[in-house]
Amino acid sequence: MAGKVVLQYFNGRGKMESIRWLLAVAEVDYDEVYLTTREQYEKLLSDGDLMFQQVPLVEMDGMKLIQTKAILNYIAEKYNLHGKDIKDRVMINMYSEGVMDLMEMIMMLPFSADANAQLETIQTKAKGRYLPVFEKALSGPMYLVGGKLSCADVQLLECTLMLEEKFVGILAEFPNVKSFQGRMTRIPAISKFLEPGSKRKPQPDETYVKTIMEVFKIKLPLK
Known part of the structure; x- marks a missing residue:
């Protein structure tokens, strides 16, 4: 039996936020593991979890899913949010x-x-x-x-x-x-997701930006 859905990303919106939204609408509970260090990212790479060396990473139904559009499409298909034909x-x-x-x-x-x-x-x-x-x-x-x-x-x-x-x-x-x-x-599931204290993330702050810079070893501002 597949375990609980786990999201691995930064503690912020980014490309994971649309995935959080869709899971909320599908009423799927999930846990989150936040990337905070370069070492965490390098371990994901060495374990072979990131096919293209990118996050988001979603563990779901016994799979480790990457690429935002692919993840969204999978959730949409599974929970009847992708049209009739x-x-x-x-x-x-x-x-x-x-x-x-x-x-x-x-x-x-x-x-x-x-x-x-x-x-x-x-x-x-x-x-x-x-x-x-x-x-x-x-x-x-x-x-x-x-x-x-x-x-x-x-x-x-x-x-x-x-x-x-x-x-x-x-x-x-x-x-x-x-x-x-x-x-x-x-819509009840959306109304709940918009309430204070939900898993919806706030607008990006300096801590979010600084963490991404450190994990990916990038310098800002990007040109």
């Missing part, structure tokens, strides 16, 4: 990857050489490239694809909350997205 799935994946492109820009802010310029770029792209797509997709349906909750919906909610942390009122021009956000936050 192959056509639904490809649409879900397109929306999901678009959201991830935008979220990754936000994730990189603490490591940016010019955070103010990067913020301006994120806001411009969010309002001009990404949010209009979701505003149109949500002009009638409750969810993005197939009339049912999917991993793309969960990631879009996560993304809208991240955007509002940086740009208060950014959804004012996108009422369908804002209404969608409100509906999503009323």
Whole structure:
């Protein structure tokens, strides 16, 4: 019998946060092992746990899973959050990857050489490239694809909350997205995940950035 799901990553959002969100929606309990030292990372490498020398690492169903998209797809498939057929799935994946492109820009802010310029770029792209797509997709349906909750919906909610942390009122021009956000936050599992004391991580702080620098032996800001 497979044991409890275990996540190995830093004590912060990063690429693991979307995985935490999806597990929360699927109501899957999990433990976390936080990377805090270079030695922990090197042990994962020497044990052969990191296929491409990268985290996140998720231990689940007797497997050691890496690569964020692959992990998200596995969870989505297992817990019926990936559409009813192959056509639904490809649409879900397109929306999901678009959201991830935008979220990754936000994730990189603490490591940016010019955070103010990067913020301006994120806001411009969010309002001009990404949010209009979701505003149109949500002009009638409750969810993005197939009339049912999917991993793309969960990631879009996560993304809208991240955007509002940086740009208060950014959804004012996108009422369908804002209404969608409100509906999503009323889903019991999501409402619970948004409560204080949940496993949702706060915005990155100096400790999070410093730990990543030390574990991966990188120098900031990144160029």
